[in-house]
């Protein structure tokens with residue numbers, strides 16, 4: 001069986017500076033795979049390339065069996081790849097409902113969209129209570145919920161989350177992580193980029209550690225959690 | 239001397255024209271942060287497009303039958319030029335330093351002016367434009383002509399239509415998303431290039447409507463008319479808060495009314511006797527802009543740029 005996402009020797013450059021220097025990994029349907037690593041390692045660059053916002057300078061991306069190289073971002077969503085970007089990027093002057101509707105921009109099934117919006121409100125009740133409010137008025141954690149809910153509205157085959165817990169209070173962080181666990185239990189395939197390596201690895205089936213544009217260690221979540229070098233570098237132990 | 243209600247009505251009419259043109263500046267700026275300084279000339283070509291349609295039609299035609307055809311013809315010309323400018327002049331410069339598209343816009347303005355002056359028959363002088371009939375009406379102390387009636391109706395229809403389009407339609411929603419965060423809009427599946435083209439097209443069409451109104455109101459169109467009208471409409475867009483479509487409408491009306499009332503009444507203020515009349519109107523218009531920007535740098539309805547994602 002081929003993987004849902006297959007990344008082969010991917011390279012991405014900003015001008016002459018190569019930020020991703022040939023990485024390979026795959027994500028199987030139903031899995032949660034995490035990319036961890038220090039700031040500037042190239043995780044965001046990787047996700048932005050997968051969703052088509054950046055063009056790769058080398059390598060191959062196969063999604064659902066189809067090569068993605070050069071496909072524009074707005075067409076990649078249609079193939080079933082959703083991206084909740086770093087920094088959340090909700091549409092601040094649109095309401096919560098409108099943000100969710102935009103997540104379903106390419107869908108035509110009006111009733112299904114309505115149902116999924118209701119489901120997002122069940123997953124995140126606070127969003128339902130404030131549905132008419134401008135999204136910019138939400139707290140950071142609430143904006144993160146909205147960004148995740150919005151990404152789910154496209155009914156993706158693969159959900160990419162970039163630093164969903166960034167800048168959140170410990171309680172909010174826990175809540176977001178619990179939601180990701182819940183999505184996993186429902187069978188959602190997730191590619192998760194996280195600063196909070198402990199939480200991400202506990203959830204993940206597979207993990208990859210990135211350092212300056214390369215994957216330096218790979219393994220199952222639990223392997224990496226017990227790997228000494230990983231514990232030293234990313235889990236704050238010495 | 240005109241009465242105050244008449245002056246206000248004149249200001250409202252002029253302001254509607256500014257507002258219609260200002261939409262083109264503000265929508266494009268709101269989405270791609272580009273000041274399309276060729277927009278004044280796009281306005282001008284719309285008028286010549288409409289005039290061409292009028293000249294092709296038989297002389298006996300009823301002007302109210304000709305008017306919609308002129309709007310379609312002028313609109314088509316202005317939309318094609320606006321969309322063509324986006325596709326072939328501005329799009330290749332996306333990501334280039336801001337000066338590059340600005341210089342391109344100025345070059346395009348000159349090219350359009352010279353093209354009309356040299357290649358449109360007898361366009362080196364103002365060309366007579368049909369005035370939409372002789373009719374004139376009175377409400378109280380206000381007198382207005384058919385051309386004024388057309389301008390007001392067209393402005394109201396265009397503006398409310400645009401407000402509904404942006405707020406209610408799927409494409410309008412996508413337009414708002416693109417203006418607020420273009421990368422993320424793409425992640426929603428929005429083809430942002432298409433949205434940019436639509437913004438240029440709407441701006442071009444509204445400018446053509448304003449141009450037909452201008453021709454009908456003043457009885458002529460001219461290859462140079464886009465310069466001052468464009469500058470004023472741009473002023474209106476900045477005054478109202480560039481990027482905000484309601485700001486363009488409000489800015490246009492405020493500017494039009496301020497300009498007309500200032501030229502009519504400012505010489506009544508002791509010591510200001512020399513500064514009345516239409517020759518000073520532009521000075522007051524730009525003074526108003528400076529005053530407003532001193533107090534509210536983001537314009538009347540503009541949001542602080544900092545909250546742009």
Ligand SMILES: Nc1ncnc2c1ncn2[C@@H]1O[C@H](COP(=O)(O)OP(=O)(O)O)[C@@H](O)[C@H]1O
Nearest residue numbers: 014017019037038039040041042043044045046
């Ligand atoms: N827009 C950009 N232009 C130039 N360099 C960039 C840009 N974005 C990121 N980089 C550089 O690319 C490298 C990887 O960044 P990024 O992918 O954001 O890392 P991470 O998400 O792992 O923190 C860093 O060295 C960063 O400075």
Ligand SMILES: [Mg+2]
Nearest residue numbers: 043044045086
């Ligand atoms: Mg990052």
